[in-house]
Amino acid sequence: MRSYEVKNRTNVDDIKSLRLITAIKSPYLPDGRFDLEAYDTLVNMQIEDGVEGVIVGGTTGEGQLMSWDEHIMLIGHTVNCFGGSIKVIGNTGSNSTREAIHATEQGFAVGMHAALHINPYYGKTSIEGMISHFNGVLHMGPTIIYNVPSRTGQDIPPHVIHPISQNPNLAGVKECVGNERIELYTNAGIVVWSGNDDQCHDSRWDYGATGVISVTSNLIPGLMKELMFEGKNPTLNSRLIPLIEWLFHEPNPIGLNTALAQLGVVRPVFRLPYVPLPFEKRAEFVGIVKELGRENFVGEKDVQILDDDDFILIGRY
């Protein structure tokens, strides 16, 4: 599929310069379908607080629990409603090359500004296979490669990234392996976003990272903006650590889903296999909000501790 429309062409440099990108949460109605009204509110709050881009259907947004038609629809919806105010980066990656190709074609066709691509998790492949996989999609448009071995079971090593970085469509790397790896890339002129909220301050100010692709910014976009834009600030960074540790106590987005429900900005609906954090952790969150200041968090309702019965867990949707 090819389209020559100028408005579909995003300059890769526009992606490279983004400092704060949120891996946006996907909220649900009680029957498990998307709650687009809540979603639009979430994205609006991100825009108002200075976030420059969103990852749609990342692991945080639970792309792995979407059918592809839901996924592409959500990308198209986000472009249509917010594409003029924020960069829309679709997670059209997959462990199946066929699916990655198809989804990436469709994502660019509906106007996404860039694609996020993961290496083939679970199924895994050889280094040659990994390179073939990425080459199958890189020609389509601006691309961010995502390395998170703790999820994929396989590191994307520098000797894969270096040749790929020659491709003019490579915007950069979302790297979760740590600051040493980040520095290796930034020294070579490769754009990197930290994929770890607890490290992103140092990545940004000490290791050359351009910014962060953040989960925490779903909750405190303004403070994350400050952290990425306003210069080195170890004090602020330290203040955020308890929240970040709470968020990642269980695999993301379990903490985020629980937090946003307790802040009253999304319904307490979970698509399985995600379930809410237990009561004591939910109580802990209220304390964290008070400590950091409710006004720094998204939404306007009082933060509350939800009961077990408040949550709806859904297996068929």
Place this chain on the structure above:
Amino acid sequence: MRSYEVKNRTNVDDIKSLRLITAIKSPYLPDGRFDLEAYDTLVNMQIEDGVEGVIVGGTTGEGQLMSWDEHIMLIGHTVNCFGGSIKVIGNTGSNSTREAIHATEQGFAVGMHAALHINPYYGKTSIEGMISHFNGVLHMGPTIIYNVPSRTGQDIPPHVIHPISQNPNLAGVKECVGNERIELYTNAGIVVWSGNDDQCHDSRWDYGATGVISVTSNLIPGLMKELMFEGKNPTLNSRLIPLIEWLFHEPNPIGLNTALAQLGVVRPVFRLPYVPLPFEKRAEFVGIVKELGRENFVGEKDVQILDDDDFILIGRY
């Protein structure tokens, strides 16, 4: 799925006032996937010649040969590229209520301005079932109901349309049964578009139709614009009849597909079960183009008679 974004809200009156809507052709690459570059060119030519709306994935656009993810993608793509210049009406109808509900939700979510809905063809249902079917989707946004018994095997009778016309989301009816039926509706204040190019002049000027949802306008948008906007013109109307008769000699879009390929604006690729018109009919088309004037047709290449071998027919895509 609910979205409150203002830009997604199209006023139903904006749909009601459209006089010339094209049921746009979907062009293909040699492997059967969409040729979006050609598609964008087609839509651009429509816009330049004054067409006000497009039906995406209608029977003309071969929605019945698309997977739903292709179909919704094409709607989202059209909105993203051209939604500011032309009204995008997605054919999210189906003979399955489930599919109609799902596709219509998705279509509005990616920004389509209105939905086109057909009664349950082939499977058919009772009058009560037909009303339930339409009621399942009418609340979602501006809607055009499409009546074409020669395809569906079942008329949508006035006693179905009249109660539905009370719904503020009903923009109007695309009616193929004839001018008597059209007049019945327009007398009752219901907006109607002719679905028959050979009758649309009279429907518009003598029977109260607002305009036409046209196949022929894919080829001669400017002349169809004149026919719908510039007052009664039986001379022009008569001049167009040979083209229209040629176009509908076989079930649409067989003639249209053949014509656009010979005009050099789409590749000669057919998704089965459509096949090109035979040679003698293809030769006839060249004569019709010369008679009406090449400059009135879309595209700039010389019209040519394609050989059988020029066509690619595809069953797997």
Place this chain on the structure above:
Amino acid sequence: MRSYEVKNRTNVDDIKSLRLITAIKSPYLPDGRFDLEAYDTLVNMQIEDGVEGVIVGGTTGEGQLMSWDEHIMLIGHTVNCFGGSIKVIGNTGSNSTREAIHATEQGFAVGMHAALHINPYYGKTSIEGMISHFNGVLHMGPTIIYNVPSRTGQDIPPHVIHPISQNPNLAGVKECVGNERIELYTNAGIVVWSGNDDQCHDSRWDYGATGVISVTSNLIPGLMKELMFEGKNPTLNSRLIPLIEWLFHEPNPIGLNTALAQLGVVRPVFRLPYVPLPFEKRAEFVGIVKELGRENFVGEKDVQILDDDDFILIGRY
């Protein structure tokens, strides 16, 4: 996809000799999914009363309301559970050649004995297109062609059937156009099944039809067996007419769905756009059952008149 396993090979003659084939009803659970327990009971009752084949996912079985994965699953399930006792004919036809090819490959791969193929309804095509469509699937295995212009909007004329009848995979034609057409084919040695329960007695005994593909046999398999096997019987035929007229008062399977629910053999769950017959028609059915004898109908519960509130109508499933 190719498989050489002998058990997957059904001789086309085994299909040609079937006299009584039921277009089997697909029953649902209250959430709209298949009720396989009820389905298995229905099929078992067919086998016990001498029915020789079932059409899975025909228009009666509401294949048009299934996703293809549901459809193929139901074919595979039927083969797995009953394939040794009854011929399983999957309705893998579609108005999309791509879908027909894919579904037919999958249907034969999971063991169906024959495919039922319809001409491209709704979208329609030329005679050449229709032949290309059928040629795309005929090589895969034993095939029955289904002609029902009142649903498809387009007749399959004899000049399409005659050349196709040379294909050794053509088992025959399910013909709804009438006995004159049937006689035309049977005189030419083409196997025909009547697709009209009200005509099938005459088709069988006076016009050379091999048998019937029946809706009514869902309800009274034993009597239909008698009608097709035990010789000319105008008395029995006349006795059945009131039931058949009641069944087809509204588009099939509305009457059948209502009847089976009132006989207590399926739950009163309808997938939209089908809705139950109104109360007075439901009451009428009880009289018909008493007239013909409850013991001639499937199931063992008393026939009852269901209330409007007893029915569950489902749009999302």
Place this chain on the structure above:
Amino acid sequence: MRSYEVKNRTNVDDIKSLRLITAIKSPYLPDGRFDLEAYDTLVNMQIEDGVEGVIVGGTTGEGQLMSWDEHIMLIGHTVNCFGGSIKVIGNTGSNSTREAIHATEQGFAVGMHAALHINPYYGKTSIEGMISHFNGVLHMGPTIIYNVPSRTGQDIPPHVIHPISQNPNLAGVKECVGNERIELYTNAGIVVWSGNDDQCHDSRWDYGATGVISVTSNLIPGLMKELMFEGKNPTLNSRLIPLIEWLFHEPNPIGLNTALAQLGVVRPVFRLPYVPLPFEKRAEFVGIVKELGRENFVGEKDVQILDDDDFILIGRY
């Protein structure tokens, strides 16, 4: 979906007693579709050499590269052709609970004897979420839980397995973590299959494992049968290690795909992201075959070293 047919009921004890299960390879035609003829040959050779069960669409069979309809079709096909001779275990697991539920329902409906379930890889979840995920599918029929943290990024710890082992549908665990973990389970009376071919001899004879779910048995079913059935045999085990090390030099099934192509039993067609082993490794395989004896491997053609040009790599299929 519920079915009461007796032939669909497999006793969980029939699964528990299997000693040699092959994670069967899925072979492809040059256009990327399944080559069912080659598949049937592969399964037949497994049956002839005494293999008792197959995993259909496991990671070895590249279930992660299948659409779900392909996957369920392959399960249904295997049941239909070979279900009387070998146990068919469908890998209907997923990191999405919805997909796992849907696929497992469909798999049992088409007759699979047991399901293989993985914990939510890539997306991951909490322990509570993992248990909810498994509980969503365990009630449907005999189940094997599969633990492979090197692929999933998350161990299934004993405190998840122990409570689940109380469920009468749990047949056992396919465990890749090692013999210490295996012994922990077998001491507790839980059935375990080794998921590591290089350890399976010891797992079976020294740590209480019932048997192996093997990749290597695709190639040498007879020798693997001997290894699992004929008593402790460290000599044979040592002889097999070079082959096993060769097979797992790159992520499985890269080695297996390369080997079967060179043995002439499948076409050299790879679905990306898998690519063949490089030339030197391909040459090495020929030596290994000669060392172990060609007659111990499946197929009858001479083993050959394929050229790079012999392989077809496919991204769209």
